[in-house]
Amino acid sequence: MSTRALLLRRHSVLPGFNLALGFTLLYLCFIVLIPLSAVFLKTFTVSWGTFLDTVTSPRVVASYRLTFGASLLAALVNAVFGLLVAWVLVRYRFPGKRLVDALVDLPFALPTAVAGIALTTLYASNGWIGKLLPFKVSYTPLGVFVALTFIGLPFVVRTVQPVLEDLQRELEEAAATLGASRLQTFAYVIFPALMPALLTGFALAFARALGEYGSVIFIAGNMPMVSEITSLLIITKLEQYDYAGATGIAVVMLVTAFLLLLMMNLIQAWARRRQGR
């Protein structure tokens, strides 16, 4: 009863608070928090200098550049095309629309390894799509971009779509009445309303791409300094029994991911404030 009195802001007649919260916290600690803290505690066992040397060695920095660059590019492409797909799905009617709408979630449902081998085969120089292209995609950094675009695709569509559905048509009618062209209405009325959702979707796709592993390793070719992503470098270090090195890189990735998460929460808070006004 004491934790209940200590934590509860308001008295409730419903039972089960202690049990539910207790189980939630226990499970969270054992599955997530304690194991995750192991990464940081492991890093403390090596000196600061060794840690810095590991996470700034040329091969590791090259992998950051590739992972970050390809993720950013993929998230940008997804922002543009995700907005377009959401727009088309909400505003227009065409045959097969419901099928298309349902299939947008495919990258969520399809295991990454399956996506990886399918994309690699398609974009290889003798594959269905690779054959038509004058440049190589599979086994190059461009392949990394293709895989990351695939896995990030639903994020922007699914964050923008509900906002677009709820958008009041009256606002657009008002803009038209006041003499705005359709393009002006989009730029000054619709787009600003979609901006928070678009940013959230972009950040989600970007965050997902940074940590992606399964779909990328098949298509990347995995050449050190050229097409080796950071996640793979962790695996490589582990296979050489360099646990401290692997953990150092993992800490850098985790901190980046947490910063992104914080940024997303700030965007959402900002959006809520804007809507409240």
Next chain:
Amino acid sequence: MSAVMESPDKLAVADAGPLVRPLAPPRVADAVSEPAWVRRTLIAVALLFLTLFLFVPLVAVFVQALAKGLDVYWAALTEADAVSALKLTLIAAGISVPLNLVFGVAAAWAIAKFDFRGKNILLTLIDLPFSVSPVIAGLIYLLIFGLQGWWGQWLRDHDLKIVFAVPGIVLATVFVTFPFIARELIPLMQAQGQEQEEAARVLGASGWQILWRVTLPNVKWALLYGVILCNARAMGEFGAVSVVSGHIRGQTNTLPLHIEILYNDYQFAAAFAVASLLAGLALVTLVLKYIVERRAKASHKEARHEH
């Protein structure tokens, strides 16, 4: 001079416009829509993008799987290593989905039905596994249970194996699927409030009765949706499981890891045959998701109608 002369004329023409074409319908719809050619172009570009990045890869999986004929396809699926990989995948999903289901219900009950300090921090922590790379999700269990890890020596002394064995695979799967069901239940149960549960309480129902008879029936579609997503991810997880599995054929390989081995052995038809199983699972997931979403919408409308 001429400008002054011209303006009344133009006004007259503008005024005469509606009179000249009295039958033209009011074109309100056009004001908030685009010309047909813009619509068609946008639809075409969107569909082209989706075709290149989604539909063609999906079709390719099945075409490649059957490229060498049905015999090869069937042989790849019934081979001993493939069957044991399938079994392990089912075990991992069969343990992690119920665990995360119980957690999801407990977390949603605490967060949605009560008002307590630190709720937002708890919500962020529940989402945490979403932002952790799968490879790191595997790494953390290696750091704890691996030979060089915290409990590595103790586990070896007692002849217990967690990493490079089935328990490690289950743990990694539980971690990556941790938030799925909680994330579906929490927002819905928050939106539903607690009046119904309070009414049941006043009428003398116990906590478990409230949960079984009031709360869970109210959220059944979201629950099912969460379970479907959780299961899809559990069966398809690759990165996290890859780190802790040890890749022992016939023992610690799940279906996705089996695909990797076949693919790296240049047994492409076999790799795609196994992949087609998981792609089929993905399609079933999408269909179930579609049905559940429609049911959820329908019951939402019904609930509104009753009010």
